[in-house]
Amino acid sequence: MVVQTRKSVNCRTARLEVPKEPKPPLRTDAPLLQVRDLRTNILGPASLALAAGECVAVKGPSGAGKTLLLRAIADLDPNQGLVSLEGRDRSTIPGPEWRRLVGYMPAEPGWWAETVGEHFGDWTAAAAVVTNLGLPEEAKSWPIARLSTGERLRLALVRALIMQPKVLLLDEPTAALDAASVAAVESLIAIRIRAGLAVLWVTHDADQAGRIARRRLVVEAGSVREEVGQWPATLP
Amino acid sequence: MASYIALSYWDLALASVLVLIDAVLSVLFGLQIHRSLLVAAIRMAVQLTVIGLVLTALFSLVSPLWTGLAVLAMILLAGQEVMQRQDRRLSGLWSFGLGTGCMMMSSVLVTAFALLTAIRPSPWYDPRYAIPLLGMILGNCMTGIALGLNTLTTSLMLRRASVEAQLMLGATRWDAAAPVTRDALRSALMPTINSMSATGLVSLPGMMTGQILSGVPPVEAVKYQILVMFLIAGGTGFGAVAAVLGGVYRLTDARHRLRLDRLGTAQAI
Numbered sequence: 001m002v003v004q005t006r007k008s009v010n011c012r013t014a015r016l017e018v019p020k021e022p023k024p025p026l027r028t029d030a031p032l033l034q035v036r037d038l039r040t041n042i043l044g045p046a047s048l049a050l051a052a053g054e055c056v057a058v059k060g061p062s063g064a065g066k067t068l069l070l071r072a073i074a075d076l077d078p079n080q081g082l083v084s085l086e087g088r089d090r091s092t093i094p095g096p097e098w099r100r101l102v103g104y105m106p107a108e109p110g111w112w113a114e115t116v117g118e119h120f121g122d123w124t125a126a127a128a129v130v131t132n133l134g135l136p137e138e139a140k141s142w143p144i145a146r147l148s149t150g151e152r153l154r155l156a157l158v159r160a161l162i163m164q165p166k167v168l169l170l171d172e173p174t175a176a177l178d179a180a181s182v183a184a185v186e187s188l189i190a191i192r193i194r195a196g197l198a199v200l201w202v203t204h205d206a207d208q209a210g211r212i213a214r215r216r217l218v219v220e221a222g223s224v225r226e227e228v229g230q231w232p233a234t235l236p
Numbered sequence: 237m238a239s240y241i242a243l244s245y246w247d248l249a250l251a252s253v254l255v256l257i258d259a260v261l262s263v264l265f266g267l268q269i270h271r272s273l274l275v276a277a278i279r280m281a282v283q284l285t286v287i288g289l290v291l292t293a294l295f296s297l298v299s300p301l302w303t304g305l306a307v308l309a310m311i312l313l314a315g316q317e318v319m320q321r322q323d324r325r326l327s328g329l330w331s332f333g334l335g336t337g338c339m340m341m342s343s344v345l346v347t348a349f350a351l352l353t354a355i356r357p358s359p360w361y362d363p364r365y366a367i368p369l370l371g372m373i374l375g376n377c378m379t380g381i382a383l384g385l386n387t388l389t390t391s392l393m394l395r396r397a398s399v400e401a402q403l404m405l406g407a408t409r410w411d412a413a414a415p416v417t418r419d420a421l422r423s424a425l426m427p428t429i430n431s432m433s434a435t436g437l438v439s440l441p442g443m444m445t446g447q448i449l450s451g452v453p454p455v456e457a458v459k460y461q462i463l464v465m466f467l468i469a470g471g472t473g474f475g476a477v478a479a480v481l482g483g484v485y486r487l488t489d490a491r492h493r494l495r496l497d498r499l500g501t502a503q504a505i
């Protein structure tokens with residue numbers, strides 16, 4: 001009897017530790033990224049919080065201000081409001097350091113040199129991630145001008161990931177990818193999320209939003225709100 | 237010493253027939269440029285005559301005040317010209333102030349350097365030396381700064397994504413703008429480099445020819461020309477570096493953001 005009771009207790013504990021939707025180990029109640037009343041010329045006051053190991057999908061019609069929201073959080077455009085990371089006010093952190101902590105990958109990534117390798121400080125660190133995303137290691141010597149849109153997106157993602165940011169802002173990172181590459185990108189980012197990375201992921205694809213995120217933000221006409229209620233239907 | 241041949245106004249009238257022939261050719265070939273050609277020729281004659289009178293007055297006065305005012309007027313006119321040559325101007329006072337300030341700094345510095353070291357007229361501000369020297373340095377500095385600033389603003393617009401890509405990865409504004417800054421400085425200094433390498437082979441510089449025509453031995457005229465070339469290279473270099481770095485400073489901010497909103501709308505040219 002005693003033994004059985006112990007066993008049953010063990011089973012319950014085990015089930016609790018591995019729930020149906022595994023919670024990331026680093027996730028805590030205190031938000032990693034806190035945004036309060038963020039405003040630009042176009043964007044209305046936006047507030048949101050992101051915990052470590054959390055992914056939030058951002059959707060909304062084209063031109064609604066999704067990109068502007070991400071740019072404002074990365075501090076690439078003039079903006080007002082309070083943004084903090086781990087309780088540190090953004091205004092106390094120099095711009096370049098902030099952008100290394102809060103990485104941003106735009107929908108159309110920019111390139112400043114002729115070959116792929118020149119955009120990576122340390123190619124050996126990048127190579128492992130590059131091969132994960134279905135590109136060969138020789139991609140280092142490829143000229144930027146001959147890359148396809150999908151190759152550019154994947155390489156830009158690698159570039160952003162190897163900076164080891166705490167938060168990653170993704171603007172339609174899989175928009176031009178085939179199904180296999182989309183899966184590779186999603187699983188790569190899921191691994192980073194389980195390790196504590198927080199992600200804001202702009203996507204037009206409702207199925208993708210269901211796969212990657214538990215929460216959804218909707219950006220409409222420059223204002224941001226959290227979507228509640230409807231989305232769990234897409235979950236299995 | 238002076239063994240030059242003075243020209244009469246009839247000599248000039250005779251030479252002006254050449255411009256009239258150009259105008260006739262323009263009419264014959266339907267080039268539609270005879271009008272602007274004649275206007276330009278008349279402007280040139282009137283402007284140079286006025287300058288001749290002004291210089292005569294300045295040279296006879298040898299006054300630091302009037303020399304200084306003439307220098308200021310030249311710099312302000314050059315600043316206006318730099319502003320006119322921009323496709324995209326900086327907003328606010330910067331559009332006139334940046335180019336003008338940098339030209340003032342570099343051309344005055346380099347002219348004073350030449351007057352105080354190499355030429356040493358007495359007094360050192362003697363307008364007979366100061367004004368022509370400043371004019372030559374300012375003219376080249378103006379071209380360099382206008383080209384440098386125009387290259388900077390247009391390349392920042394065209395290569396915005398590449399500059400911002402570096403900012404996104406944690407580069408400082410100076411690092412992110414470095415490729416564009418280099419291009420701007422290169423285009424600012426290219427005309428000076430080209431003119432230095434071609435001079436004497438392809439073209440004889442105006443100042444040197446002028447001195448030779450007025451009876452100065454060629455070797456002496458050449459020495460002056462070499463001095464002036466060095467002064468021009470120095471003045472254009474300082475001015476262009478200051479203007480381009482000032483432009484990068486203005487088009488980015490303390491949070492290391494690219495601020496193309498600080499450019500005005502495109503100029504109709």
